[in-house]
Each structure stands twice: as structure tokens, then as C-alpha cells.
Amino acid sequence: MNIKSVLLSATVCAFLGACTMQKNTSDQSMNACNTSAAITKTLTDQKGTIVKDEKSGRYALRVVTPGTIDEVSMYLICNPDSSLTKEGNMATLSGNVRASKQMSNMGGLTYYDFEVTKGQ
CATH class of the missing domain: 1.20.5 (Single alpha-helices involved in coiled-coils or other helix-helix interfaces)
Structure with missing residues (x-):
């Protein structure tokens, strides 16, 4: 050699x-969440699509704001159970939302950490 x-x-x-x-x-x-951040809002029966976010590698509830074509909220699920890891499934979830450390590189896309308290 x-x-x-x-x-x-x-x-x-x-x-x-x-x-x-x-x-x-x-x-x-x-699956780490920003637990040091304050809860900014609580979602109740929020409908969306389960996706695996490519940037973070985490499962998320993807919600498109009605009446828009490019305003998307990605609620990164903290410690998802197996029912929340099936991409493409529609889900209705409730829980606490915190600011996420995950930053978006696209306008119209906002990330949040999401502690699910109830879901289907």
C-alpha cells in the first residue's frame, strides 16, 4: 500500500x-422538546396530517392555515407513540405548544414543539 x-x-x-x-x-x-420554553398556546382538537419532518427527523402534525397556500405550522411531536408515527394519517390532537429550537429556512413555515395530551 x-x-x-x-x-x-x-x-x-x-x-x-x-x-x-x-x-x-x-x-x-x-424527540427532545424545548421544555425550558413557556407554553405559548394550547391546541384543542387540532386537525392535521402526520408527517416526518425531513429537516429535524421528527414526527409532526402538519397544519395548513385555511385560506392560504403556503402558511404551514409544523407541530413537532414530543415523544410520539406508535399511533403518531404513521405518515400521511389524518389526526385530531390536543396539547401544549412551546417555541421550538428548530428553525425554518422557508417563509410561511413555522415550527413548534408539541406535547400531546389527547389524540386520535
Whole structure:
């Protein structure tokens, strides 16, 4: 094995190791909610669609504001049970809403942390 092969192998291993470490870090906090933030509102029987948010990797209740085409609220579900992890299902949920640490990079999309107290 020549020096170029050794350096290439070391670089690839270092890169993959960093990716694995980053993934493990995000897996540990996947369902973490911003419990230090105050409850900003309470939702009662909010209808929406269960989705897995690509940016955060968390399940959410996606709610489109009626009368708009691009105003979307993503309520990131804190510690979802198995009934809230079926993408595409319609759900009616109630619970406490807090500001989320997840930031949007699109206008019209707002993230919240959502502690479900009742749902179907």
C-alpha cells in the first residue's frame, strides 16, 4: 500500500466517523422538546396530517392555515407513540405548544414543539 492509498483511506474513515458521530447525536435528541420554553398556546382538537419532518427527523402534525397556500405550522411531536408515527394519517390532537429550537429556512413555515395530551 502506498502513501496515497493510506491517506485516502484515513480521510474516508475520518469523514465517515464524523458522519456517524453527528447522526448519533441527532438520534439522541430526535424527540427532545424545548421544555425550558413557556407554553405559548394550547391546541384543542387540532386537525392535521402526520408527517416526518425531513429537516429535524421528527414526527409532526402538519397544519395548513385555511385560506392560504403556503402558511404551514409544523407541530413537532414530543415523544410520539406508535399511533403518531404513521405518515400521511389524518389526526385530531390536543396539547401544549412551546417555541421550538428548530428553525425554518422557508417563509410561511413555522415550527413548534408539541406535547400531546389527547389524540386520535
